Structure formats: structure tokens, C-alpha cells
Amino acid sequence: QSALTQPASVSGSPGQSITISCTGTNSDIGSYNYVSWFQQHPGKAPKLMIYDVTNRPSGVSSRFSGSKSGITASLTISGLQAEDEADYYCTSYRSSGTLSWVFGGGTKLTVL
């Protein structure tokens, strides 16, 4: 079961904006608005940052935003802060064969 495709790493300086892409297929991102983004710091459980493509859970900074075009979803972080340095994972509902979730391979964000 192929994972969604994310860049292995991105970086930015404090105050800058970065975007992480997540490319899937017409069986997942292209057909459903069930895309979520998770942040994971080392040794910690993942934290939900964006759900249903564009929605932010209560308590998540408005600096985090999500979007989707075709088979590619994106997470944008504006006004980068040191504490944003973490791994970020996208996930989508997938309907090919077994109804399931599929994760991206993860992107390491480095704040320079």
C-alpha cells in the first residue's frame, strides 16, 4: 500500500513561511476532503494540526493552514517559530481496495 508522497525535509528561518506538499492519487486526496496533518516532536505522540483539508482544531495556532488542489494537499506554516521544528505527516482516507487511512512518509521541518 503506497504512502502519500511528502518531501523528506524543508527548512526556513524564524518569521518566514514554509509549505509542505503531500501528493496522493484519485483514490485518496483527489476524491475526498478527509486530509489531516499531524505534528510530531521527538519522543512524543503525534498532534492533530489540520483536519478535513482546511480546518484547525481548537488550540492550534492560526499560523497553520491547509489547502488542496487535485491530488496534492499542502500545509503552510507562517511566521515560523523555533517550536515548529518537528516532523509533519499528512494522512488521507483511501478507498482503493480496503477502506483505510494512508500516511505520508513524513517531512522534517528545520527552523534555521
Next chain:
Amino acid sequence: EVQLEQSGAEVKKPGESLTISCETSGYKFANYWISWVRQMPGKGLEWVGRIDCSDSYVNYSPSFQGHVTLSVDTSITTAYLRWSSLKASDTAMYFCARSPSEYSTSADFWGQGTLVSVSS
């Protein structure tokens, strides 16, 4: 307060069986699904499968189908992940997480993780 509390770290030998748990509190158990996610050492997140806590309907990832079993005990609002015969390649951190519907990937609360080590 919503909480998902997972059982402690386990050290097992290949071929042994194991069940780990995810005890929930602070919300209506039957209104949510519980997913399990694997993270092998130094690697990314992988979806294992999910269970509907209202009726125990289960979906498994093809990668895990036939190797693990998901279940729930609604009387104690606890979810379980079970292996009947562990392999060394099962060594990983396993997380449980709740989501509100069959389709949603919005896992808003997670357990702290259970580290499973399998070695001869």
C-alpha cells in the same frame, strides 16, 4: 478531560503472543473509532487498522491484515491490539488514537504510545 492511556512497554520473544491496551475516558466511547498506528524505530507513521467502538466493526491495513487483531471492551471503554505470534519486525512504538467517524482522519486525541520490543 479526554484521555487515552496505553499499557506499558513490553519485551517479548519471536513467536510469543501479546495484547496491548488503550484505556479511554472523558468521552462517549461508542461515538468514536479507535485507530492504531505503528512507528518503527526512526521511521514514519503507518496505519494498522481501526475499530468502530459502537459495534466492533474493523478495517485493517492490507499490510497488517491477518497478523494483528483489534478489539474493544465497551464495559471498560478500552481498545486492544493483539498479536498471536510476534516477529522481530513487530518491534516498534504503537499508538492508539480516536476519530469521530468511519471516513474521518481527524485523530484528535492520542495515547502516549506503547513500545514493543521483540528479540530472541
